[in-house]
Amino acid sequence: MSKTIKLITGTVDKSYKHSVEDYKSNRGFNALHRAINMDKEDIIQEVIDSKLLGRGGAAFPTGLKWKYLNNIEGEPKYIVCNADEGEPGTFKDRLFMKRDPLIVIEGMLIAGYVFNSKEGYIYIRGEYRGLFEGFKLALKNAKQAGYLGKNILGIEEFDFDIKIISGAGAYVCGENSTLLNSIEGQAGRPRVKPPRLAEVGLFGQPTLVNNVETFANIPIILDRGPEYYRSVGTEESGGSLIICMSGHAKNKHYAEIPVGTNLKDIIYDEELAGGTSTGRPVKFVHIGGQSGPLAFPEQFDISFDHITLKKEGLAIGTGAIVIADDSVCLVDYLKKVFEFFIHESCGKCNPCREGNQQMYAILDKFSKGEGSEKDLEILKNLAYAMEQASFCGLGQAAPTALMSALKHREEEFLAHIDKNCSKCFK
Numbered sequence: 001m002s003k004t005i006k007l008i009t010g011t012v013d014k015s016y017k018h019s020v021e022d023y024k025s026n027r028g029f030n031a032l033h034r035a036i037n038m039d040k041e042d043i044i045q046e047v048i049d050s051k052l053l054g055r056g057g058a059a060f061p062t063g064l065k066w067k068y069l070n071n072i073e074g075e076p077k078y079i080v081c082n083a084d085e086g087e088p089g090t091f092k093d094r095l096f097m098k099r100d101p102l103i104v105i106e107g108m109l110i111a112g113y114v115f116n117s118k119e120g121y122i123y124i125r126g127e128y129r130g131l132f133e134g135f136k137l138a139l140k141n142a143k144q145a146g147y148l149g150k151n152i153l154g155i156e157e158f159d160f161d162i163k164i165i166s167g168a169g170a171y172v173c174g175e176n177s178t179l180l181n182s183i184e185g186q187a188g189r190p191r192v193k194p195p196r197l198a199e200v201g202l203f204g205q206p207t208l209v210n211n212v213e214t215f216a217n218i219p220i221i222l223d224r225g226p227e228y229y230r231s232v233g234t235e236e237s238g239g240s241l242i243i244c245m246s247g248h249a250k251n252k253h254y255a256e257i258p259v260g261t262n263l264k265d266i267i268y269d270e271e272l273a274g275g276t277s278t279g280r281p282v283k284f285v286h287i288g289g290q291s292g293p294l295a296f297p298e299q300f301d302i303s304f305d306h307i308t309l310k311k312e313g314l315a316i317g318t319g320a321i322v323i324a325d326d327s328v329c330l331v332d333y334l335k336k337v338f339e340f341f342i343h344e345s346c347g348k349c350n351p352c353r354e355g356n357q358q359m360y361a362i363l364d365k366f367s368k369g370e371g372s373e374k375d376l377e378i379l380k381n382l383a384y385a386m387e388q389a390s391f392c393g394l395g396q397a398a399p400t401a402l403m404s405a406l407k408h409r410e411e412e413f414l415a416h417i418d419k420n421c422s423k424c425f426k
């Protein structure tokens, strides 16, 4: 039986991309047509019932986020689509932006309708500038067909338009408050929370921020209904996931799978990652991006869903699956992780700005055979301090991979103290 499904990528592989007519011939805009005849509370209830958890990394329940915003007074409200996709090993959002932009636009439009918003923004990472023209064309076609602009579908006061904003290549700008600062033309640094962005968001107004894949789920939920949608997924986490397989994966590609697929299948099934390209055993899998944990073989037999993974100290994050074979030195790999965070730290807070540098420096000692057991303690304490005291999710999550490595493979660090690593000490 196939391990992949096409719940939300059903129209991705069609060739039309930007044509509203073709999109409509594949059930496109059905959801919006249905939504405008529904009570707004009922729309939100269907999103709640779908058990869709946000696909941007934090897995916050989308329906609850929408309900919270709905209870906030004040207009205008803004709709923001997070298309920053900065997490290494993640290439799922660009799939929709490039090959099915109208499904993202429809998801944003439904949110616009629910919250009586007039303006939406899609913040696309600067490195994806090749996708801008296609997305603009989809917006233009939607406008010409009466799906954007004033009095959409003839409904008085249903006015909604979407602006494209280009990022400039900073990972931290994917963090939702930083992203709003960046749209406002301020430096890409996070805001203190609370207040929540639903209360004080873009230009000080109540704001919804959802990820591209999250928005792409909305038309499916409202077109087919939450029960149909939940025929896929687990009790507590509905629908499908787009996973991105890379690193030493034999098959480097994306795939749509039901939430709750066994992680072993993701790693070894020929339709998914298919094991390693080198034929060597899998040593670990880095899940959910650089800010995610490492999973080791004894943990692979597990349901890949948000709730089960969390209990095991793992997380889906952005759906990145980076496979490392046994030629990879753990210490060396973690140094690369911290190099990334040193580069991407915005410098606003000490724990992140200094912590990442210190982590790297200590790991470097280990790879030179100069590390000690005391250094291991310092690594653990520093990781705790970063998690607890960093200003935003970047610094808080930077030590996640290291912590999982120390929990499950401390012996590999100890081996470096004895200069007993065949990769570092030849």
Ligand SMILES: Cc1cc2nc3c(=O)[nH]c(=O)nc-3n(C[C@H](O)[C@H](O)[C@H](O)COP(=O)(O)O)c2cc1C
Binding pocket: 053, 054, 055, 056, 057, 058, 059, 060, 062, 082, 083, 084, 085, 086, 087, 171, 172, 173, 174, 175, 176, 177, 209, 210, 211, 212, 214, 215, 392, 393, 394
């Ligand atoms: C450092 C950092 C980078 C992030 N980058 C992204 C990103 O590129 N895309 C994204 O959708 N969410 C990103 N997030 C998560 C967002 O802050 C936010 O949770 C998400 O956009 C909410 O959408 P969702 O509820 O649909 O998942 C990032 C978070 C942090 C801390």
